[in-house]
Amino acid sequence: MNKKIQVLLEKYNSDKTRLMDMLWDVQNQQGYISEEAVTSLAEGLNMSPLDIRETLSFYHFFKDRPFGQHKIYLCNTVIAKMGNYEEVRATLEQETNTSFGNVDDSGTFGLGDANCIGLSDQEPAMMVDHVVFTKLTAEKVINVISQLKQGKTAVEIANPEGADSKYSAYINAMVAENIRTESKVMFKAGRDYKAIQKACLDKHPEQVIMTITESNLKGRGGAGFPTGLKWKMGHDAEGAEKYVICNADEGEPGTFKDRVLLSHSPKDVLLGMIAAAYAIGSRHGILYLRAEYWYLKDYLQQQIQDFRDEGLLGKQILGTAFEFDIRIQMGAGAYVCGDETALIESCEGKRGTPRVKPPYPIQQGYLGMPTSVNNVETLAIASRIVEEGSAWFSAMGTDESTGTRLLSVSGDCDKPGIYEIEWGTTLNEVLSMIGAVNAKYVQISGPAGDSLSVSKDGERKFCYSDLSCNGSLMVFDNTRDILGIVRDYTEFFVEESCGICVPCRAGGVDLQHKMERIIDGRGCQQDLDEIIQWSKLLKGTSRCGLGTAAPNPILATLDKFPEIYQEKLIEQKGPLLPSFNMEEAMSAHDLAYKHLVQEDAE
Amino acid sequence: MIVKITIDGQAINAREGDTIVDVAAQNGVYIPTLCYTKGKPCLGTCRTCSVNVDGRVMAACTIPVREGMEIDVNGAEITDMRKALVELLFSEGNHNCPSCEKSGRCELQATGYEVDMMVSRFPYRFTPRVVDHASKTIWLERDRCIFCQRCVEFVRDKETDQKIFSIKGRGTQASIEIDVDLANKMSANQVCEASDLCPVGCIIDKTQGFDVPIGKRKFEVKTIRERALEGTHR
Numbered sequence: 001m002n003k004k005i006q007v008l009l010e011k012y013n014s015d016k017t018r019l020m021d022m023l024w025d026v027q028n029q030q031g032y033i034s035e036e037a038v039t040s041l042a043e044g045l046n047m048s049p050l051d052i053r054e055t056l057s058f059y060h061f062f063k064d065r066p067f068g069q070h071k072i073y074l075c076n077t078v079i080a081k082m083g084n085y086e087e088v089r090a091t092l093e094q095e096t097n098t099s100f101g102n103v104d105d106s107g108t109f110g111l112g113d114a115n116c117i118g119l120s121d122q123e124p125a126m127m128v129d130h131v132v133f134t135k136l137t138a139e140k141v142i143n144v145i146s147q148l149k150q151g152k153t154a155v156e157i158a159n160p161e162g163a164d165s166k167y168s169a170y171i172n173a174m175v176a177e178n179i180r181t182e183s184k185v186m187f188k189a190g191r192d193y194k195a196i197q198k199a200c201l202d203k204h205p206e207q208v209i210m211t212i213t214e215s216n217l218k219g220r221g222g223a224g225f226p227t228g229l230k231w232k233m234g235h236d237a238e239g240a241e242k243y244v245i246c247n248a249d250e251g252e253p254g255t256f257k258d259r260v261l262l263s264h265s266p267k268d269v270l271l272g273m274i275a276a277a278y279a280i281g282s283r284h285g286i287l288y289l290r291a292e293y294w295y296l297k298d299y300l301q302q303q304i305q306d307f308r309d310e311g312l313l314g315k316q317i318l319g320t321a322f323e324f325d326i327r328i329q330m331g332a333g334a335y336v337c338g339d340e341t342a343l344i345e346s347c348e349g350k351r352g353t354p355r356v357k358p359p360y361p362i363q364q365g366y367l368g369m370p371t372s373v374n375n376v377e378t379l380a381i382a383s384r385i386v387e388e389g390s391a392w393f394s395a396m397g398t399d400e401s402t403g404t405r406l407l408s409v410s411g412d413c414d415k416p417g418i419y420e421i422e423w424g425t426t427l428n429e430v431l432s433m434i435g436a437v438n439a440k441y442v443q444i445s446g447p448a449g450d451s452l453s454v455s456k457d458g459e460r461k462f463c464y465s466d467l468s469c470n471g472s473l474m475v476f477d478n479t480r481d482i483l484g485i486v487r488d489y490t491e492f493f494v495e496e497s498c499g500i501c502v503p504c505r506a507g508g509v510d511l512q513h514k515m516e517r518i519i520d521g522r523g524c525q526q527d528l529d530e531i532i533q534w535s536k537l538l539k540g541t542s543r544c545g546l547g548t549a550a551p552n553p554i555l556a557t558l559d560k561f562p563e564i565y566q567e568k569l570i571e572q573k574g575p576l577l578p579s580f581n582m583e584e585a586m587s588a589h590d591l592a593y594k595h596l597v598q599e600d601a602e
Numbered sequence: 603m604i605v606k607i608t609i610d611g612q613a614i615n616a617r618e619g620d621t622i623v624d625v626a627a628q629n630g631v632y633i634p635t636l637c638y639t640k641g642k643p644c645l646g647t648c649r650t651c652s653v654n655v656d657g658r659v660m661a662a663c664t665i666p667v668r669e670g671m672e673i674d675v676n677g678a679e680i681t682d683m684r685k686a687l688v689e690l691l692f693s694e695g696n697h698n699c700p701s702c703e704k705s706g707r708c709e710l711q712a713t714g715y716e717v718d719m720m721v722s723r724f725p726y727r728f729t730p731r732v733v734d735h736a737s738k739t740i741w742l743e744r745d746r747c748i749f750c751q752r753c754v755e756f757v758r759d760k761e762t763d764q765k766i767f768s769i770k771g772r773g774t775q776a777s778i779e780i781d782v783d784l785a786n787k788m789s790a791n792q793v794c795e796a797s798d799l800c801p802v803g804c805i806i807d808k809t810q811g812f813d814v815p816i817g818k819r820k821f822e823v824k825t826i827r828e829r830a831l832e833g834t835h836r
Contacts, residue, residue: 048764048781057770334772351772356646356664497773499749502649502687505773506694510724530723537686540659541649 004029005040016045017367019055019349023062024330032063058351058498060114060333061291068103068110070148072096073127076113077253078488079410079474080123084137088124091138095145108149115335115492116253116446117292120410120474121178121417128154130294132174165295166302171263174295178417179260180434184396185384185404186377186420187265196387197312200275201320208279209235212382215390216402221247221338221375222445222470222545227382230372233362234280237370242282244273244324245366245373249290249343251335252446253492254472257406258376260418262289262296265380266303270326272379274312275386276372277324285326286366288343291333300328335496339544340373341365342498353500354544377406377471397423401463409434411475421462428458430473438477441561445470447489448549451556482564483519486553490515493550503538504547510534515554518565522579524572528565532558605669610676622662622673623651631675632827634684634713636691636801637750638663639836645751650687650713654680681717688714689722696728696745697802703812704803706819710748711802712826731777737785739793741806747778750801757796759784766796767805778804 008025012018019041026037033056042049056062063071074080074089093099096109103110119125122134131154133144147157155165163169179187200208213228234242246269250258261269273285287304289297304326307313315323334352337343341355344366365371374382381403385393394402401423407430410416414435421430431439431454442452444467452460452467460466476485490512499505514531517523535551542548558565570578603618609631616625623633624640636648644663651662654674662675674680691697691710699705731744753767766784770777788796790809797807816822821829829835 046762046764048759048766048768048784050768050770050779050781051765053770053779054765054768058772351769356644356661358664358666494774499769499771499773499776500647500751502647502690502694502748505749505776506690506724509727509774510690510693513725534686534724537683541652541661541683541687543646543649543661 002036002040005037005044009041009044014044016047017348019045019052020330020332020346023052023056024332027062031069032066034064038064054351055349058334058353059291059331060112062332063110066103066107066110067112069108070129070154071110071112071127073112073114073117074100075115075117075119075123075125075127077116077120077123078485079116079120079254080125081488082411082480083124085124087138088126088136088141091141092126092145095142109145114292114333115496116251116255118250118256118259118290119175120254120256120408122176123410127292127294128158131155131158132295133158134175165298168263168299171295171299175259175263176417177260177264178415179264180409180415180417181420184420184422185381185393186261186268186406188268188384191267191387193267193271193307194310194312194318196383197271197274198318200386201278201318201322205235205279205281208275208386211390212279212385213390215385215393216400217378217381217385217393218401218464219375220377220381220405220471221340222252222448222468224464224468227374227378230362230374231276231279234276234282234370234372237280237363239369241284241367241369242280243366243369243371244276244280244282244285245340245343245347245371246273246285246287246376246379247338247340247343247373248293248376249288249331249337250293250376251290251338252448252470252472253489254408254410254443254446254474255470256408256410257418257471259293259296261376261380261406262293262300266300267307268380268383269376270303270307270313271383271386272374272381273326274307274317274324275382276374276379278322280370280372282372283323283325285324286329286347287326288329288331288337288347290331290337294330297328297330304328334498335492336498336544336546339546342544343373344371351498353498354546356543398461398463400465401468405462405469406471407469407473408471409473409475412436412439412477412480413475423461423463425462426459427452427454427462427467430462431458431475434475436475436477438479439475440478441476441480441482441485441557443474443476443485443553444472446472446474447492447553448545449552451553451560453560456560482557482561483568486557487512487515487519489553490550493546497546497550501541501543501547504542504544504550507534507538508547508550511538511551511554517579518568521568521570524569524578526572526577527579528558528569605667605671607667607669607671607673609673616667618668619666622653622655622660622665622667622671625667626653626662626673626675627830627833630831632716632830633662633675634688634716634826635663635830635836636688636709636713636748637752639752639756639799640833642756645755647749647751648687648691650684652680652683652687659683685717685719686723688717688719690724691748692719693722693724693726694729695748695802696731702746702803703806703810704746704800706814706816706822708803708821709801709826710746712821716825716827734780735808736782737780737808739788739790739808740780740785740796741808742778742780743804743806744778745804746802747804748802749776749778752799752801753778753796753805756799757792759787760789760792761787 098104337352342352734742
């Protein structure tokens with residue numbers, strides 16, 4: 001067996017649930033995951049090599065063949081494409097002497113596309129070997145590539161001052177935080193974490209749960225499940241072990257608030273995890289960090305270490321019997337892992353396939369044990385509620401939607417970035433805050449969310465009973481091509497479908513094709529009617545939120561901007577759809593005849 | 603514990619925790635399934651058993667019955683959804699029943715009849731899929747795979763408990779794979795079981811051909827509906 005793999009297996013005790021970490025270690029050492037590595041891992045883990053490949057082939061950033069000494073991923077979201085994306089893309093291809101999806105002849109550069117990498121307020125942006133470059137221009141690309149050619153590492157270029165990756169200077173060298181509002185709940189400076197945790201541990205776990213319940217905090221990931229109730233269920237659930245997982249797989253296009261929370265106030269998040277662990281009785285926490293945020297990893301590891309050094313994590317925390325520690329689990333590029341059960345599968349070293357529910361994670365989650373999966377923002381807020389009390393929190397926002405929420409704002413506005421708003425704020429108020437003058441269309445909660453027409457929805461409020469935004473807010477002015485945006489979003493869901501269930505895997509493609517037909521001006525009313533019917537099928541029968549959300553961009557824009565669809569439709573004459581091309585259909589027959597009959601005869 | 607539920611308006615007493623699909627069958631209501639295997643962990647991949655539970659569409663094989671559930675199986679809209687799912691499978695893969703070894707024993711074909719499918723409403727995709735015939739005893743006819751995951755989850759190497767079948771890639775790029783070394787260790791009996799477990803003609807036993815004449819094959823002598831209702835299908 002390969003020596004390096006043997007060392008790896010020892011490092012992880014040949015525990016197959018740590019396969020994600022092992023695959024990353026192999027790729028980081030060798031540049032890609034070779035056949036030999038797969039065979040050795042399989043042997044060491046008593047798995048068939050194809051079983052290893054099940055996991056390996058699921059994730060966008062794992063490569064089973066060489067993908068260049070430097071792996072470059074350019075973000076290709078709708079927001080990225082609003083600026084000088086095409087120029088940047090062309091320059092990248094020119095400078096690296098290869099095309100997207102390929103490696104140059106010398107094996108130096110691999111070019112790939114990436115979905116949202118959490119930098120929508122500073123696009124175009126790219127990842128190079130685990131670090132990022134933002135606000136790209138042709139000149140910047142030329143500069144970066146030429147330095148790489150001279151033998152500099154991506155880290156040296158992105159971080160010319162040589163800041164230590166354990167500290168925030170390293171992150172700030174690469175990305176801007178763009179926090180645009182005064183702190184209300186999030187980003188509070190100068191917190192005494194030790195005192196807050198001491199006060200928390202002085203209470204009974206049920207009292208902590210009661211405080212969270214009374215605050216009426218709801219999960220900020222999107223589903224809006226009451227956090228207090230989740231912790232209560234976790235507390236009451238039976239299990240030899242219990243787990244707390246922080247979902248930092250912030251993949252919804254347009255969202256980047258978790259990145260900013262994790263870099264600006266990481267200890268708020270860690271403290272929230274500790275409070276959750278204390279509440280439900282867990283000893284083990286996992287922070288699932290998306291691979292796109294690799295440049296936060298060492299920093300977060302250091303933050304965890306700080307807490308250990310201060311006695312806030314580890315055994316006998318602050319002199320009590322309470323024991324809890326946190327490990328970071330890196331993702332590897334899969335939007336679907338934002339689903340909590342898919343995320344758990346990934347933590348167990350498997351494909352990020354959403355599980356069948358019930359049972360829910362709070363009953364049977366990680367390794368079959370009760371698991372509380374909470375969003376980064378939820379945990380940060382929980383740490384503040386534990387500190388200030390439920391009344392303080394619920395005084396903000398509305399009766400039903402208490403407190404504040406972070407918005408990640410991008411697109412056509414003067415001041416993209418992070419905004420903390422109280423629930424109850426209207427869309428118009430937000431638009432004026434961010435300096436969006438000619439906004440026509442706003443996409444909230446990412447492609448999976450809702451499409452708003454500024455003229456129709458301006459006075460609607462952000463709250464769980466109306467605009468229950470998950471934090472992503474993308475603004476488009478009246479010069480933007482809405483149907484083009486919808487096409488992009490629809491394609492996104494096809495690309496990110498895990499394929500486990502029929503409606504999402506197969507139906508998503510049909511929906512995409514129909515949409516293309518309409519956009520190309522080859523569709524008629526019947527095509528549009530079928531889009532609506534097929535959307536119902538996906539929404540109703542898909543296994544997880546990805547499939548049920550996949551038709552949203554179409555349905556919501558069709559509702560808000562019906563005229564842009566109607567303008568595209570052509571009239572159907574006769575029984576055949578106008579898109580049916582008789583000549584093309586017949587030519588296929590001719591081709592088949594040629595291959596099957598004539599060539600045989602010859 | 604016994605709970606009271608209704609299926610299509612019919613009041614039914616059921617054992618709490620039994621899945622909707624089983625309870626329905628016991629009470630004479632057929633719900634089509636393709637990935638479900640009674641007594642095995644639920645896979646929930648095909649969604650063909652979708653029914654309406656208290657106003658929400660759910661896969662009947664994944665949901666245990668609870669007191670007061672109102673289940674709509676044969677309403678027009680939900681019936682058409684199940685039909686559409688079967689049609690999706692026909693247009694996604696390449697299913698040529700007349701030339702298929704599994705014809706008459708194929709659950710997809712039999713279910714197609716049960717949901718009254720004539721032709722798929724979705725455009726046939728004719729995706730090229732490559733056959734894998736490297737194993738000595740199994741012919742993996744990928745054209746017909748519906749990604750039910752039965753073989754992935756339930757067929758294991760007897761000695762090491764390793765997976766013999768697996769999925770590679772995701773979404774539209776996914777393909778079913780076979781570990782040739784492990785497959786070659788399978789006993790004739792295990793090959794036969796795997797082939798039988800496959801709801802379609804994807805896992806084909808190389809040693810068996812068209813051994814039963816047309817008209818006498820499994821679902822021709824007794825339909826999949828009849829088998830499901832008497833509890834002898836799976």
